[in-house]
Amino acid sequence: MTMLLSQEQELLKDSAMAFLSEQAPVAQQRKLRDDKVAQGFDAHLWQQMVEMGWPVAVLPEAHDGLQVGYLGMGAVFEALGRQLAAQPLLSQAVIAPELLIRAGSSAQQAHWLPRLASGEARIALAVDEKSGKHLHPSMATEVVKGANGQRLNGEKFFVFDGAGADAFIVAAGPLQALTLWMVPADAAGVNVQPMQMLDSRNVARVLFDNVVLTPDMALSAESARKALDETLDRARACLAAESLGLLREIFERTVAYMKERVQFDVVIGSFQALQHRVARLYAELELLESCVLAAFEAIDAGRESDVALYSSMAKARAAELCEKIGNESVQLHGGIGVTDELDLGLFYKRARMLQRMLGDASFHRDRYATLKGF
Template sequence: MTMLLSQEQELLRDSAAAFLAQEAPVAQQRRLRDARVEQGFDTPLWQQMVEMGWPVAVLPESHQGLDVGYLGIGAVFEAIGRNLSAQPLLSQAVLAPELLIRAGSAAQQAQWLPLLANGQARLALALEDSSGQYPAHRSGTLAERTASGWSLCGEKSFVLDGVGAKGFMVLAVSEEGVPGLWLVPADARGVSVSPMRMIDSRNMAHVRFDKVALSSEMALVGRPANRALEEVLDRGRACLAAESLGLLREVFERTVSYLKERVQFDVPIGSFQALQHRAARLYVELELLQSSVLAALEAIDSGSEAQVPALVSLAKAKASDLCERLCNEAIQLHGGIGVTDELDIGLFFKRARVLQRLLGDGIYHRNRFAQLKGF
């Protein structure tokens, strides 16, 4: 595996890095947090990202996408992590359109894919039940057959970008326990949405479905729910691992710079061998994470579907573990100032804690990797 970016992917990477550093830096995330913006991102800025083609970056040309591959979009997510840029890219460019392509009908694709591409509407994946149990394939949300169709009852928590979404792609089980996916409009009778206050100040929602009437046109039946979901979630996990990589590299570099600048006993504390050893170990872990992330992204691009689950779980497990370890080390190496709000390290720490658990934490993905390898 060469793991080299194409010219088109390099252009996307460089333009994303420059744009986000200028228009969506860490300072903007602080402003969004302080203003308590419910949707968690700036709408005009998101529209600029739409105009740059990011929501259709990985979609195939047959669906009017740019088809730059996951190595390309992974570079964008790495830049997002470095800048703590708040945007709904994961849900709108990966989870929703990929699930529509795999499980949606031609009518559903024709209705929703153009809306996602031009930023006129957003869809949110409603996966986890209110218990927070993961994985959520044994959903407690029930789609019960009625005389006129089906009735949906249940609650979903940690719905990514759920506040302001025009519809929800809901995982529910039938009375026989068979999982299924439903595309439910947000304004349907019986749907109620409330924001969840997360430590990273991003858009998360709690959604309640109270006897929501479902019709056959709302079912996503292109592929079995479990198969379609796992394929899509693995792509989302790879992107989260790439975002984690960018965030952790930025935290590491800021910490090393601080070690070189902070003077104690008339010398920079970075001259102390014990601190150098701690930094060196973190550097090695970052390099291992980068290799894992690139391998997962390239496996997706090459169509090696048999290898994707294990490589993605390897990358996500490493990313989740390092989100905890490296950020903890960064806080400690900064000393007392590391726990103050005035220092941006705290914002990175909080985002890392959420990334650590999104779509499965390290424990889940280590177990999944072991099972995939026959242990």
């Protein structure tokens, strides 16, 4: 087992760090929030990322991808977390293409993959529902068969990058007999409603009211659940990597503040009790990094059983630390930690969203135990 980045992956990591620090600083996310940009990201900046090849970074060469591996892509997501960069990389470079490659027909792949790679189109995955429970067994969205064919009914919540998407890959239940459908956003009966979330990102509620389904809209019925699980595991690992980058940035900003803030005529960083708290956080961040790297290494090595285990392990630990380090950083900053002027608040809000995206800590602890046979 090796977790060292190849030369190509190192170049991708370095270019991502340099590009995002220069072109997508935290101030840009604040501006996107204040300007209430509906799509939640800078379209010009996204096109630059497209030209750099990020949307095809992990795709196989058979689909015109760069095939640099998820260890390299993970470094990009860590950089996104550090800069708090709001971009649709997860939905467009991981979720949509991975699902199309695993379950899409040749016609679907030929139509959508080049458009995703060029930034010409965007696809969003619609899977979770109002309960807030990730992959809830009682999925209510269903396909109804009638004399006039099949129709899709239901509603999906927390659809990442849903506002402005050209199409949705929709999961219809029940979960044990799940099917996936490629539904154009402009199809009759599709209603997209942006949701106001804590981190001001692009999240939507999507309603499907008697949407007519045709055979060419169906993704593979035989491998739908397997394709979804494998794709989501890759997405979870990427979210854990983004969390790692974000939490490292929070940690480093907090330590820097503790070296400057003077109380009782001394810097608060000299207080041993606070040093102990920070030391524990540092150790937990190192453990999270090991979990994230293990998940990416398993993906690149093609060990699918380990991918599921390590992705849930990484996501569970990341979710726990998003709450713990977020809370500790606010407390260690004191009163200024809850003011909007301090960028810390933007990181804190994003951490709270990452904590729950694609399953919270409880979901993934339970999933890990189930996979281990408990």
